[in-house]
Amino acid sequence: MNRHPFLPQRMKIARIVDEVATHDILTFELVPLEGEIASYLPGQFAEISVFGVGEAPFGYASSPHEEGLVRFTVKRMGALTQELHRLGEGAVVGMRGPLGNSFELDRFRGKDLIVVGGGYAFTTLRSLIAYLLTPEHRGEAGRITLFYGVRNPGLFLYKPELEQWRDAEDFSLHLTVDAADEDWTGPVALVPDLVKEVAPETTNAVAVVCGPPPMIRFTLPVLEELGLREDDIFISMEMKMKCGVGMCGRCNLGPKFVCKDGPVFTLKELRELTDDF
Amino acid sequence: MTRTNTSDSLWILPADALPAFLSALAENGELWVPVPVGEGARFLPYREGLPIDLTQTPPAHPAKSILFPHSEVLFTYHRGDDGIPALTVPEFDSRFLVAFGVRSCDLHAINALDAIFLKRSVPDTGYQQRRERLRVIGIACLSPAATCFCDRMGGGPFDTTGMDVQIVPFEESYLFRILTEGGNQLLNPYLDYFQAADEGAIRKIAALEEGTSLQTGQPVDFEDLSQAIKTHNDDPYWEDLANACLGCGICTFVCPVCSCFTLVDEGTPRAGRRVRAWDACMFSTFTKEASGHNPRGAEVARVKQRFFHKFYYCIENEEPPGCVGCGRCVAQCPTSIDIREVIRHYQREGT
Amino acid sequence: MTDKVSLARTLQEVFQREGLDGVIGYAAGTTPLRPRPTVVTKPEAFDSLVFDGFCVQNLANYLHRHRGKRMGILVKGCDRRAVRVLVQEKQIAREDLYLIGIPCPGMLNRSQLLEEYPGLQGDQVAEEGDTLYLELSGNRVTLSRVDYLLPTCRACRHRVPDDVDLLLDPLPFTSPEADGSLADEVKSIAEMEGEERAGLFREELSRCILCYACRNVCPFCYCETCFTDSLQPAWMTPAPEPDNIFFYHVNRMMHMAGRCVTCGSCEWACPEHIQLRLLYGKLVADVEELFAYEPGLDETTPQPLSHFSEHDPDEHIG
Secondary structure, three states: OOOOOOOOEEEEEEEEEEOOOOOOEEEEEEEEOOOOOOOOOOOOEEEEEEOOOEEEEEEOOOOOOOOOOEEEEEEOOOHHHHHHHHOOOOOEEEEEEEEOOOOOHHHHOOOEEEEEEEHHHHHHHHHHHHHHOOHHHHOOOOOEEEEEEEOOHHHOOOHHHHHHHOOOOOEEEEEEEOOOOOOOOOOEOOHHHHHHHHOOOOOOEEEEEEOOHHHHHHHHHHHHHOOOOHHHEEEEOOOOOOOOOOOOOOOEEOOEEOOOOOOEEEHHHHHHHOOOO | OOOOOOOOOEEEEEHHHHHHHHHHHHOOEEEEEEEEEOOEEEEEEOOOOOOOOOOOOOOOOOOHHHHOOOEEEEEEEEEOOOOOEEEEOOOOOOOEEEEEEEOHHHHHHHHHHHHHHHHOOOOOHHHHHHHHHEEEEEEOOOOOOOOOOHHHOOOOOOOOOOOOEEEEEOOOEEEEEEOOHHHHHHHHHHHHHOEEOOHHHHHHHHHHHHHOOOOOOOOOOHHHHHHHHHOOOOOHHHHHHHHHOOOOOHHHHOOOOOOOEEEEEEEOOOEEEEEEEEOOOOOOOOOOOOOOOOOOOOHHHHHHHHHHHHHHHHHHOOOOOOOOOOOHHHHHOOOOOOHHHHHHHHOOOOO | OOOHHHHHHHHHHHHHHHOOOEEEEEEEEEEOOEEEEEEEOOHHHHHHEEOOOOOOOOHHHHHHHHOOOOEEEEEOHHHHHHHHHHHHOOOOOHHHEEEEEOOOOOOEOHHHHHHHOOOOOHHHEEEEOOEEEEEEOOEEEEEEHHHHEOHHHHOOOOOOOOOOOEEOOOOOOOOOOOOOHHHHHHHHHHOOOHHHHHHHHHHHHOOOOOOOHHHHOOOOOOOOOOOOOOOOOOOOOOOOOHHHHHHHHHHHHHHOOOOOOOOOHHHHHOOOOOOHHHHHHHHHHHHHHHHOOOOOOOOOOOOHHHOOOOOOOOHHHO
């Protein structure tokens, strides 16, 4: 008989990083208390357990090349995330994963990549970019153009890494905020407007979009105007989930399950599944 | 008395020998029987002296609870002095699991449950172990309810799909018809309680089957129905249903196919358990996120989800349809929402 | 019971004259003796409306879904009282509503009829004044309506809705006197020994499947997040275990003090026929005894549990 699909692997919190000025987003670095870390790809997610409270899904923020650990970035929202934020380094949590599909890395091969992210949902994009920027995978995609917007400069995740990415080859970084502070020298613009203004080359490109629903809604037409086909736009979806394996019945978009068939869909697929795009 | 090992042998159990037979059977495995509770029967583990209701057609509560309990402990956790939680999965019974007195509708539903719990992605361990241990002593339906329509959904009152043994109730006795080798192995040790059936019994079954007519309509063409529903997403008919729907869990809880669930922790940070419990797509909280956002916040979205899932998503995903025609949801909906009417509404004329 | 044609005509006329967004009423259901609540929004659709002795369900419950719209609603005595409680609780505005009152002869016990006459179909039942006729395959059975009233309706003291915008013609029935049967039931349970009483409720509630039909049918269960679904704190889980079930029913009942109008919808909707009237009958009797208050009779008297008076009974404080 197979391993119980609902039995989590026990993971120790090795390190906690306080990401933002508001202190409500923490990155948890987890190492296994038993067994290995099951191999995963950017775009997949795991269910993280706090025993006595429950489980919630989070996209891997780490990249598979970072061996021996996984990272999840968690915003304090509901019961589970509040409990998780109370835990300290050394505490033991549960993990079930990887779950779901991943970014279709094969479809990115030889293509330029336009990555559009907003707010806290950036975590899974960090996994993708970190993966593609490693020397052994850098050849898998062409030029990478990253747009990343947050409400104010204090809310950028992974700040030290963003700084490193500035110098990466064939990589352009466009950070934007809704409202600047005195130190901010970058653009003050909504993500869709910035994408429109920068207008990255799309002749041989695919795009990946992940962020709050309004950002997604207003970015998609911009990308299409720039010439991207709906089949070349990939969106990572979020929906309430419990089981993560297509059984519990809540995360379906039409006949597809976000947990099992997603979370990454092409815009073309999403348009066939729901009226919301 | 001759003991045959053929797979279609007929045996008569006098009605008054039923309790003794069941008690003997229960000694060697887990036995579930339909028990009258309030006005409706439900499947419960057999114990001596428990009343059994083999007449309610179908029992008010489905047999799905045998394979997919209303609540189930997935694992327990216990934190030792080191603060590290130890996780323990409950031990599974290895003996056979007999579902006794189950009707054709509930057995057709098991095909749909298998698609969800065994085939859709990873197999669900709890379901799988119960499913593998399952032996079914089914029962023919001599008086289907006014809300039954299994004949349109691939079943029938005398249908034996999924049964190892089929019971046909006679006046003062039960005829047991052994249908599979598993059924033969199951009953063989207990044949002392039975009498061999004669030719008369065979004629009697034929007469009973003949006399049980359930002709509620043509078999449903699910491909057609799926297409019709898919293309009527904005039909005002859904609003009509939503205007009445209470958003309670009756229809999904009494459905032998509905299998939505939630996972919850019960206990303290120190010790407790993770439990899987039935949930319902009709509950407004089912899809409500921690942020407050709810993709199916409107009653109509939930009403559509129920019927779209049963008749469109299942078919699209090449899984069995989500309805077997047991009619329980029809009989028990307080506001008279009727899945038969939904089928009628979207069946092309003449089919 | 109410002539279908004149009901349709009257309500259609009101709908158009008053410029309503919709009228909440009952349409025929597909299962015996069970109408389906409906919202009529088109003049040509009023023919679907019915009213008979099986229109038990309190329609005030549906008003929450139509907040801000101008709605007509068919009200029996208990629906009227529920509307008043909701106005009092500022859930709906009286001026948004057009109340069409129906003097209620008391609703009929579907389970009792189906038990005595298995297979009974809706079209086999006719109501005429105080009499109930069943057409059973050529054989006409005459029954007295009063013998088939729901227990809550038997005890009802407010059958005729007051302060409505239109009161439909009183029907040709003799309004049965409210009897003390529910009060007697409640009293006999109150007089039981503690263990016996606990046993009775344990037995009744053991059938509960936590489907929440009783909550969802209730006009007063409109909380955005019910305590059953709260995660912080998580008071209970959805597992149908005795603790969860007991916690649910006792807490829901306590939230109903000074609000429950004894419409009987919860017991009527329960698929397990749990005798919820016993819990709520006791609650209503206690509120009446302690505070001399009956919910839903006037807008101005504040609900006893939402306001403090120095004359409030305080024996329990000791």
